[in-house]
Amino acid sequence: MEGVDHLAHERNKSEFDVDAMKIVWAGSPHAFDVSDRISKLVASDPGFRKDNRSTLSRKELFKNTLRKAAYAWKTIVDLRLSEEEAAKLRFYVDEPAFTDLHWGMFIPAIKGQGTEEQQQKWLPLAYKMQIIGCYAQTELGHGSNVQGLETTATFDPQTDEFIIHSPTLTSSKYLSLLLASVMTWEGSPVPFLFLSQSGFYNSCFHCSVQWWPGGLGKVATHAIAYARLIVGGREHGVNGFIVQLRSLEDHSPLLGITVGDIGMKFGNGAYNTMDNGVLRFDHVRIPRNQMLMRVSQVTCEGKYKQSDVPRQLVYGTMVYVRQTIVADASCALSRAVCIATRYSAVRRQFGSQNGGPETQVIDYKTQQSRLFPLLASAYAFRFIGEWLKWLYADVTQRLQANDFSTLPEAHACTAGLKSLTTTATADGIEECRKLCGGHGYLCSSGLPELFAVYVPACTYEGDNTVLLLQVARFLMKTVSQLGSSKKPVGTIAYMTRVEHLMQCRCGVQRGFAELSVDLVEAAVAHCQLIVVSKFIEKLQQEIPGKGVKQQLEVLCNIYALFLLHKHQGDFLSTGCITPKHAALANDELRSLYSQVRPNAIALVDAFNYTDHYLGSILGCYDGNVYPKLYEAAWKDPLNESVVPDGYHQYIRPLLKQEIRTARL
């Protein structure tokens, strides 16, 4: 039955114009065209094959990624792809690689923090990949807290250089700190032991090595490394430096640089294609002009000064990075939802009558109640990502006009939505995997790898809980200013409606930290409100295509009512709804699920994902799941021989009762 579409009967059921929905999902006809063209180009090129990843050893896997990265670059050069097309190509190659950091962090950091002169020197080299860069801002003992970094960059005016160094217990600053604390403790016979046992001493021999930067372990020739700037014995906070790591001739690490890979991470393929690295600096010298000097400068005489470039620009960059993470969340979640939805239509279980076919699992209400809210979330996140893109453009424009007024709100929005969407997406992918039953546990389902490759998004670029606390702080500040002349606008405009509450005397005596758990919940609620209201705003626009808007309205209602159900405790305890309302909402949800059901397959088809990009037998377009699973099984290396390697040494002695004399 090759070439047969096993889901055609599902596709025929749909009540809306799928092609029009594809444009809505892509954002514009142009965006659709580029995505469609480039994804098919990647899918049809055997050079980008990825179905063999899970069986490769770490070294084979990594070497294969190096090949693909080079091949992608060759394709980009050969076909003279535009910057937009090149970015899409890397996206659809769908394999974490050093190039992500080169294009996504190294180049933007030079653009954002480098002077005109520095940009002119370094960017052309980076654009042509004559150098390959990474971004080193996390130490083994210091992740989220950038201000806690221990690496130092000490200016040496005699040579006009900085000395980059990873301090250890024996380095002078730390030794003196150590001795000072020992001396305050009388009669301790074993000072080191005491220090360690007391838990007082915060540093350790290894805490200050750089740890995690992608591309650092084996590939990057250069790094933007962050370090405490020390000029004339005074510290001036953390700054970025361009540091060459490896020889451009033979790739060996330069003097004073100890560098390697940090080892295996979650999943089979997943992020193990990336050389996340460990790096120790031992008094590495770099020219003074390799300090990124857009915001602060050090002169050759050893004077530290700050430029008039506003420091707030840094927040603009964070807004940018986090809005791309939100956009990626909708991609990852929609991919998982596409797989689970198609497979739920293929899979049948129970409910057979008179020997007839069993029931498609997508027809079970229990399946629908878990799957369809995720489908709705994928669309909701797509639209919130679109809105954040607009917000970033708006903020950038304002910053250029020296208007910083909307920056705090934009910062809170992106921080909160980054946290909300990545948490929901990580959980959603795993839920989709479970919705595929046992077969979702196979690598060939694509879901284990999708999960393993996605979950770090909950931690990088701001731990999700830390980010919510930032949002909470912003909300508390806004509330404290209610009644003043500063009226809340934008996403916090709704607060004017609760202004009267602020007149009440508040009995709370505890501090922020003590109430942080509740504050996190408030921050989540605030962010959910943004997602729901932007989805509603989207629907107030004109959306062409038969039935398209109606489908989106159903999804929007599912998204909102699902949240109401999930958080009904908060709504009930604050008196916003009654138990009767809660029950009605539940009834309405059930009815909405029935409305989605016939359109489910078409709603995931609208993502326009190729089978290559999906990377899942369970989610393949034609629904021809079982033969493909069966055939894929035989490709496992264990099946290369009928009798397994190890039979003679380890199985036969068991069966032949010769285990006591066997060599094991």
Place this chain on the structure above:
Amino acid sequence: MEGVDHLAHERNKSEFDVDAMKIVWAGSPHAFDVSDRISKLVASDPGFRKDNRSTLSRKELFKNTLRKAAYAWKTIVDLRLSEEEAAKLRFYVDEPAFTDLHWGMFIPAIKGQGTEEQQQKWLPLAYKMQIIGCYAQTELGHGSNVQGLETTATFDPQTDEFIIHSPTLTSSKYLSLLLASVMTWEGSPVPFLFLSQSGFYNSCFHCSVQWWPGGLGKVATHAIAYARLIVGGREHGVNGFIVQLRSLEDHSPLLGITVGDIGMKFGNGAYNTMDNGVLRFDHVRIPRNQMLMRVSQVTCEGKYKQSDVPRQLVYGTMVYVRQTIVADASCALSRAVCIATRYSAVRRQFGSQNGGPETQVIDYKTQQSRLFPLLASAYAFRFIGEWLKWLYADVTQRLQANDFSTLPEAHACTAGLKSLTTTATADGIEECRKLCGGHGYLCSSGLPELFAVYVPACTYEGDNTVLLLQVARFLMKTVSQLGSSKKPVGTIAYMTRVEHLMQCRCGVQRGFAELSVDLVEAAVAHCQLIVVSKFIEKLQQEIPGKGVKQQLEVLCNIYALFLLHKHQGDFLSTGCITPKHAALANDELRSLYSQVRPNAIALVDAFNYTDHYLGSILGCYDGNVYPKLYEAAWKDPLNESVVPDGYHQYIRPLLKQEIRTARL
């Protein structure tokens, strides 16, 4: 600082007798002794090393598992371990292997379903491992629904044999079904196409191959295979058969058997040490006496008959298997909690004052509110597991006396608690991983593997949602019988208290399936009630040891109030609590977290896990995390050479601008 205990200051804080708690956790002094002795034996034997798993290729990984399984058996034989000790040894070796199925499914199936004669023939062979068995009950197209299996076992009276066969589209029964359905459709030009597109036809060429059985792929010499029994052209439901798969001389598959591994699964090591298998029978003949005949028999004349052994015994076995899964849940969850708790005490982030140490992350309320409910859950699941063990013993005793009265309740209990504890444990492990921040993503944290190896528990031995629906059905039946002479007892005794509700006229018109989502929620609530009340009952017993009972009381309250908070919507909407109550419960939770804090490390020490069993650098007993992470990194195969394999082919051509002519 080798040998220093970096968590000593935490251990000194604890307010209870840890050794006494270890006995409580183990269940008895004897159980503690066996666990302690065997876990240390495994930990100290380099033959059971497991820290290198994540870097091995599939073939190396599998071969290493074969070696360990043989080595474990040799150790058991050499040391003349008791059955209890041998089981503990396999547990602490902590690597899924074919032996799990041999001891856990193959042997119990023969014991439970085989006649006396069959047991006498097969069990001695199995006990000595002269044969190695697996358990084949799932087909590619049929998982949870055993009654939907397609494999057939047709009796041939001429040779006194069964013919075991995996039907395909061409097999007669299915062909006739197929033709019948084609013929009812007039004018279809392409019958096969139509059948497939209509989604009507339930079977497929590949659906009936056995798929998933562990140990089948490469090792087992025999299988208990389930098939539809056909005698004299009549079908008699699904029955088990002992089928030899491979030659005992050279391990090659026997005539008519196509067998192999199904390929890679979630995670690096995890279940990839197991040869889950695919198996196709092509008219495989086995002697009649290899049908498991305890419950039904086929005589040599081809007569089918049923014995007087009650069929309910099958449910007894299910109760047994599921109660072991609940016990395993507390092991897996406590392991993750131990890792996350110790690392949360080691890790410091933010909050540094005047250059002093940063705050231990375990001191943040946001961390406590996520971690401590999981710590409480680990203890709750331990005690519910203990109670289920008692329940199983009780049911078994009753079954032997032909008392089936408590079986439905016992069945509902174990089904529901299997679902509840495995779902909570899978989610809890992942939550613990996130609580470890970025480093939790490293394989050396142990958490990715723990998650990947644990999650199938949500699917095997009954999909968790399907099981909750069974519980819901039991609850509805109980409710419908309220007011009759049949008084609810045991875990459903509380229902008598709501009997008056049953007098109300019910407006619900919809059926079970339509309301299944709500019914699942009701089933979860019922199961949570069991866990909480059994925890409270446990505390009504005498528990020796200074402060032990007090600590358990705190944990029990956290468990209960955390649930109240999580499900406050249900409590509020049913009027069981007021918003005021909900707020008070929240305050109380905060206070309870503060009470747990100084005891947290001691509470996870009480699990008495060796560093070998934990398999986590982040969770190591001495808390000396960073140096160990640093050292472990260098063992990755990528670090075998400074310049990575692939540099000359794939990196240098980029840097040297020679990509267009490179061979990729």
